[in-house]
Amino acid sequence: MYENREDLLIHAWHECGEALKDRGHLFRTFSLATIRDGQPELRTVVLRRVNAERWTLGFNADVRSPKVGEIQAEPRVSGLFYSQPHGFQIRFRGTAVAHHQDDVAQDAWDKTPLLGRRVYLSPAGPSERSEIYQSNIPPELIDREPNEEESVAGYANFVAVEIQVESLDILSLAFDGNRRAEFTRDSSVWLLP
Numbered sequence: 146m147y148e149n150r151e152d153l154l155i156h157a158w159h160e161c162g163e164a165l166k167d168r169g170h171l172f173r174t175f176s177l178a179t180i181r182d183g184q185p186e187l188r189t190v191v192l193r194r195v196n197a198e199r200w201t202l203g204f205n206a207d208v209r210s211p212k213v214g215e216i217q218a219e220p221r222v223s224g225l226f227y228s229q230p231h232g233f234q235i236r237f238r239g240t241a242v243a244h245h246q247d248d249v250a251q252d253a254w255d256k257t258p259l260l261g262r263r264v265y266l267s268p269a270g271p272s273e274r275s276e277i278y279q280s281n282i283p284p285e286l287i288d289r290e291p292n293e294e295e296s297v298a299g300y301a302n303f304v305a306v307e308i309q310v311e312s313l314d315i316l317s318l319a320f321d322g323n324r325r326a327e328f329t330r331d332s333s334v335w336l337l338p
């Protein structure tokens with residue numbers, strides 16, 4: 146398998162596309178690193194959009210969350226996907242854009258189901274500190290999803306982040322020798338595993 150390094154790249158983008166269709170897919174979430182106060186900061190996000198031709202990946206976030214400000218201050222990001230059963234890892238570098246109240250955000254919002262919109266209705270910004278436990282869910286919505294009308298207010302807090310992937314480091318584990326290669330849009334090279 147993967148005698149040709151281009152096959153690693155094809156497989157990587159294919160699996161990202163599959164993850165959009167399958168909630169249980171291990172590439173459904175990925176780790177994203179931004180820079181906070183000069184230091185790398187990681188978190189899990191849900192993969193929401195993939196364009197294998199344009200090398201873009203997308204996720205959604207609350208405009209009030211620290212990650213959005215971090216991306217606005219330093220758009221260069223790194224991300225990581227790993228599937229343990231397949232021994233397949235993708236590390237990427239890219240440049241992120243936080244879309245707020247534009248066409249990209251509107252399109253992503255329209256595709257967000259009502260329950261998914263509920264988090265954007267939280268009264269306080271995510272990551273705010275509190276001495277007491279707070280669900281940060283509006284009390285009337287604690288046990289249900291908002292209806293369409295109730296969900297509208299969440300749009301003001303909604304951000305669709307699009308990442309332009311610039312390079313990929315793909316690793317496939319195998320007993321007869323791991324395969325690892327690095328890709329940019331116009332070059333590729335094997336990396337010794």
Ligand SMILES: Cc1cc2nc3c(=O)[nH]c(=O)nc-3n(C[C@H](O)[C@H](O)[C@H](O)COP(=O)(O)O)c2cc1C
Nearest residue numbers: 174188189190191204205206207210211212213272
């Ligand atoms: C499985 C999982 C999926 C998550 N998906 C998202 C996501 O798509 N967007 C997001 O902003 N936070 C997501 N989170 C929460 C972040 O990992 C993180 O805890 C939170 O956003 C911290 O905010 P900050 O990175 O802006 O400080 C997810 C967490 C988990 C465990």
